[in-house]
Amino acid sequence: GAVVSQHPSWVICKSGTSVKIECRSLDFQATTMFWYRQFPKQSLMLMATSNEGSKATYEQGVEKDKFLINHASLTLSTLTVTSAHPEDSSFYICSARKLNYGYTFGSGTRLTVV
Amino acid sequence: TQLLEQSPQFLSIQEGENLTVYCNSSSVFSSLQWYRQEPGEGPVLLVTVVTGGEVKKLKRLTFQFGDARKDSSLHITAAQTGDTGLYLCAGRNTDKLIFGTGTRLQVFP
Numbered sequence: 001g002a003v004v005s006q007h008p009s010w011v012i013c014k015s016g017t018s019v020k021i022e023c024r025s026l027d028f029q030a031t032t033m034f035w036y037r038q039f040p041k042q043s044l045m046l047m048a049t050s051n052e053g054s055k056a057t058y059e060q061g062v063e064k065d066k067f068l069i070n071h072a073s074l075t076l077s078t079l080t081v082t083s084a085h086p087e088d089s090s091f092y093i094c095s096a097r098k099l100n101y102g103y104t105f106g107s108g109t110r111l112t113v114v
Numbered sequence: 115t116q117l118l119e120q121s122p123q124f125l126s127i128q129e130g131e132n133l134t135v136y137c138n139s140s141s142v143f144s145s146l147q148w149y150r151q152e153p154g155e156g157p158v159l160l161v162t163v164v165t166g167g168e169v170k171k172l173k174r175l176t177f178q179f180g181d182a183r184k185d186s187s188l189h190i191t192a193a194q195t196g197d198t199g200l201y202l203c204a205g206r207n208t209d210k211l212i213f214g215t216g217t218r219l220q221v222f223p
Contacts, residue, residue, distance in 0.1 A: 108156050
């Protein structure tokens with residue numbers, strides 16, 4: 001079956017620093033990858049959609065300069081939270097989709113900014 | 115903005131009881147999925163419904179897609195403690211998957 005690996009599973013960083021989260025599709029090539037954010041006791045909110053080799057499409061209200069997304073290959077997308085602040089602390093989840101197949105989710109990354 | 119409203123938001127029941135979770139939207143979706151999520155993990159797909167009026171059964175879980183493909187329901191028969199979790203509906207629009215507001219289910223022994 002399709003497997004998506006997300007790394008790291010948790011990270012603590014100091015306010016003002018940047019953090020990179022990786023999302024890899026292990027056994028398939030993902031035509032599209034998605035990044036979600038989930039605050040405690042809330043649902044998943046779509047942040048952006050990325051296609052390999054092109055710029056990510058951000059949802060309304062998501063700062064593209066703060067959440068940098070790179071999708072350099074069909075198996076890897078990265079999300080970099082730049083100049084992180086405590087309000088960026090959240091659970092970040094990626095999802096990968098192969099054309100004509102379903103969505104496979106990573107296990108999430110818990111980011112805590114102190 | 116497409117919104118998928120789920121009700122109830124929270125549900126606390128005893129083992130053996132039945133329950134229904136609703137997912138409603140004003141938008142039409144090409145398909146709708148139901149997921150369950152455990153704390154600290156990604157959501158896990160339970161089912162995908164595509165055709166208006168479709169009913170799918172997965173053991174004690176019954177899923178229904180509304181005729182107009184705007185709403186869906188999840189019915190659990192004889193709930194078990196292992197059913198505890200966050201249930202999420204998600205509607206597909208082109209390539210995007212938009213999640214509902216979520217229903218947190220707690221089943222007590």
